[in-house]
Amino acid sequence: MKLTGTIVINAPIDRCWALVRNPVALAACVPGIRDVHPVDERTFEGSITASVGPLDGDFTFTAVITRMEPPSSIDVEVTGLDSVTKSRLETTVTATLLEDPPGTTTLAYRAEVRVKGRLAILGEMVLRATATMMVNQVAGCLRSRLEAASS
């Protein structure tokens, strides 16, 4: 499953970068996320809860920053495991930041999500919708934090 999109933030690139490269701070913007903690400088762990129809599931995940080009681009490899179907979810999220015009930063993200296991059956109905909604929520949260900070 491919997910792409852009988030426009009325804040300078350096301020956006500072948040994007710090998953613990970023996690405060991600709904439903729990217990995010650093394992080492580039690795973080946490969990997320979701339910669909009769199913309630917990995801545990590990995120590793695999590439950083401050302040314009970052790759994060995320692997997750779900408690219900024991499926494995793998994705590399690439985010690029561009400040144009000055004071306005566009964050473009691209992720290719691979699901190994039965969770793939719920792929388009559940995963894409949830990811879409989550990105909307994260975008709103990022904007309000960064734009408030820069005004």
Added chain:
Amino acid sequence: MSRAYDLIVVGGGTAGCVVAARASEDPARRVLLVEAGPDPQPVPGVIADPKRQSEVVLESPYVRMYDTERADGSSFPLLSGRVMGGGSAVNNLVVVRPMRADFDTWAAYGGPAWSYDALLPMMRAIEDDPEFADSPIHGTGGPLRLQRGYRLSDPADPPVKALIQAAADLGLPECPDLNVPEPFGICASPYNIRDGVRQSTAVAYLDPARPRPNLEIRADTSATRLILDGRRVQGVELAGPDGPDVVEADEVVLAAGAYHSPQLLLLSGIGPEDELRRVGIPMHRHMPGVGANHRDHAVVYVTFQGTTELREDYVIPKVRLIARSNPSLAVPDLHVFMRPSIRMPGLPPMLPVSIHLLEHRSAGRVTLASQDPDDLPIVRTGLLEDERDVRALVDGIGLVARLASHPALAEFYGPMIMPAVGDDWEDHVRTTYETYHHGTGTCRLGPADDPGAVVGPDLRVHGFDNLRVADASVLPTVPHANTNLAAILVGEIAARALPAPAARLES
């Protein structure tokens, strides 16, 4: 010559259980039913309890998954049941007859015996539908019990009532019986459930036949190859719990499903010459149609931000829409379902709606991954390769958007979030479609002089005297309906077409 069996049925799925049960009604016919999956007795709760259907699909060992790709390289899974009862043991239990238009099409391939009028008595004989006992098109007393948990006249939850009202205002009439020859509108869905128990064909057909001394069942046993001699199948190679074995019979029926019946033919050297050469299997008979013509139904989801949570039953939705993507169409081409909400802490509820295209104009193909029977076949679905199919789903999104913005439903359905404002609906359709799990067509019906045909009207494989295919793979087009009942019908047709068992010298 005396054989160990008169009939071997390969695959105890939806159709295979029907063939084995019907064929063993003749006590003179010794029948062997071979099923790759287990035959758990009593049937485990996860299969028997309709409310646990999502669990059977997401968590049980009774499902096989096949990865397949869209044109953009992204993948999604196809599924089949791998347990006694096959698809009917793991599916969503809905019982939908093909439409009259489907039989008209099939009759063009299979002759008048495949027409609606010719097959109506068989459809009536299959079912036990007491709610329509007085209807001339329905039956009572057949093996397959139908039950509607909900009738359109019943009181309903506010969202269901709102859907019925919105649909009516969009010109979709009430359709209390979706098994009429030309169903259209907002329909109450019938399910194969009796007293709260799933009626797979393993339960509805095979269970009453199990005590028969002339029926032998081998579960956890896969057919790996047919042993062929000219126009005849001499025997079937098996791999079971006790190792390899060979069984012989006068007649062999393949009912291994739309992915595995062509796989077994190909493994045995029956199929397109180039495909056999590619995997290094010696050719017994060149048959271009084996594995070709794969048909299915594409599904796309649109998701709305919900104003409230919808806890409608996920497995057994009360109603479905049978609609036209374009008012000029003669035959309705869409199923539409409102789905229960997806919930996540910190997010508003998400309300998906699924749109199912009931036609498939292009065709895909089932091929071998290798000569190894344990390797799953490769399925290229061929879905949405025809622009008209893409257009129909795009129009379906338009229909759902209109429906959701109707004042009655707008109380529950907020803005569309997937695809979002400004997103290209056509791109959404092409890059996110999945399957309705209705794979068909890979050993299709047709006359002997039709190069794409694999079986004739009596389901005998062209060029063979004692080999038949009897499952969803013989359907030349995917019906405008879910496919389990069509597979049952194929099983019934095959059982009736079998020759009487040969007179045999008892020792």
